[in-house]
Amino acid sequence: MDELAYATEKEGMMKKLRINKIIRNYTTYAVILAVYVIVNWMIQRGSISSLFQGLLIPLCIYAVLAASLNLTVGILGELSLGHAGFMCVGAFSGAFFTQVTQQIFTNGYLRFFLAILFGVFFAGVAGLLIGIPVLRLRGDYLAIVTLAFGEIIKNLVNVLYIGKDSRGLHISLKSSIDLGLEADGKVIINGAMGITGTPKDSTFFISILLLFVTVLVIQNFIHSRAGRAVMAIRDNRIAAESIGLNITKYKLLAFSISAAFAGAAGVLYAHNLATLTATGKNFGYNMSIMILVFVVLGGIGNIQGSMIAAIILTLLPELLRNVSPFVSENRMLFYALVLIFMMLFGQSPKAIQFRKKYFTLSTYLKEKPKKEV
């Protein structure tokens, strides 16, 4: 083959690859939008049970959690078992913000938007502060210490009392009485009793929007200069140092972004409940591990996959409930079977090949292979 033909051939190939990449990235956004439109239409037609309607916001929350944890586990390559802790920080700081500013902002959407930013900020800062000591550790040690920090956050929140009166904010780690509030004062965070009376600002629309933004930010981060540095550090730390990458900076950056989005999910969670308390069930290691299961089953480093896993595994117990009495009674057994099935086949090379063949948009747009001349 002469030089020119080779060059054009190569150019064409590069172009095709670029197009494939663009399609792959935009498919996710298109799917999220499509899901929103279809679900909304079904709600209007009344063809979704109220049980499933109640699941819509949690589904988005879990998908955001899974995508954000995948940034730490898949892209940064560090096993974190404390993701629920950051969600907890976001939940409480977001709900706190809403409570304090309820009189100031009359526009609910604006207030909720600011509450999300507030929660994101605090969760991000928590990620940074915890990341500084934790990211010095490797592998199993890092996993154990993140687990501990997650539990510490949860327990701290359980003894945190914050009240507000005409003199301002009061904080105590003992009891609500120690706050010494004036008669007009109000306890906002009441230790183990948490925060009550947060307005239910979370809607399906806002949840989908947040999911959209999460995917956008994480995907764009991965495909930027900083994201490449993070993945380089993951793949080979010594080589990354040898080409002058600031290891600590990029590890902390990825870890904080991951924590920040967990915080955003937390804010949604807090505004979907009348009473917010920090228990082992919602912010404990059980939750952290469940999010990790989404990531592992959906594919480590595969943002879309982990969101799909989050959705399937959250819906599954509810779907099984409706199948037959036998399945319904033994639904945890079936749940376990599906987990095992996904673990065995979800990420096997054959399964990936199969999905590439039948479930990628670009395969349908591909031109027929040219005949050999």
Next chain:
Amino acid sequence: MALLEVKNLGISFGGLRAVNNFNIQIQEGELYGLIGPNGAGKTTLFNLLTGVYKPGEGSIFLDGKNITSYKTIDVNKAGIARTFQNIRLFKQLSVLDNVKVGLHNQYHYSTLEGIFRLPRYFQIEKQMNEKAMELLKVFNLDGYSHYKASNLPYGQQRKLEIARALATNPKLLLLDEPAAGMNPNETAELMETIQFVQKEFHMTILLIEHDMKLVAGICEKLTVLNFGEVLISGKTSDVLNDPKVITAYLGE
């Protein structure tokens, strides 16, 4: 003034004296060979030069600047790039991205500009792509730019490591047995490429090689290391004819 000047460098691992009283001067633009039998301390010397190990004693000057106590990252920023004897690529990244990470400290846009895809993102990424492709072309790797690095054949992986090191725009390039595991054809081609890099980029190169014949062909000067100490250094032809070298290195 020499580009690299090393004085009395030494390090011990427990009781083992891995490098002892090592001196070298490399002039700008030179292609300099470092040879020696297994375990002589060649790789250890590279690790000392690049701040992976802290020297027990001695000092390192790059372009007149004392870089002895620099951390690895700062050594690279000061102008030394290296490859590794046991290949260390960013395996999951594409060939192109491996080189683009190497360009990291020369092309800047902020993380926010990257996340929100502001115009500078596209502008700088385009420049990075062009520069990276240019470097890949030097090593005949431009056709593989979209391959995952770990899927490249072994010989190409070694070349990619050199391209990545060059991407950091170093003053001095350290190559640790770049031809290891290559067949004779690949080796010959690689040696040509190394000479090309020296000429085209006006690069100063310190090359570790096991195979004496190989270095003899392309290096102007040689230093022979034996049991952590310099056996002899000087012009290639002088070194090769030295009886000490013949007994110590070639045996008998």
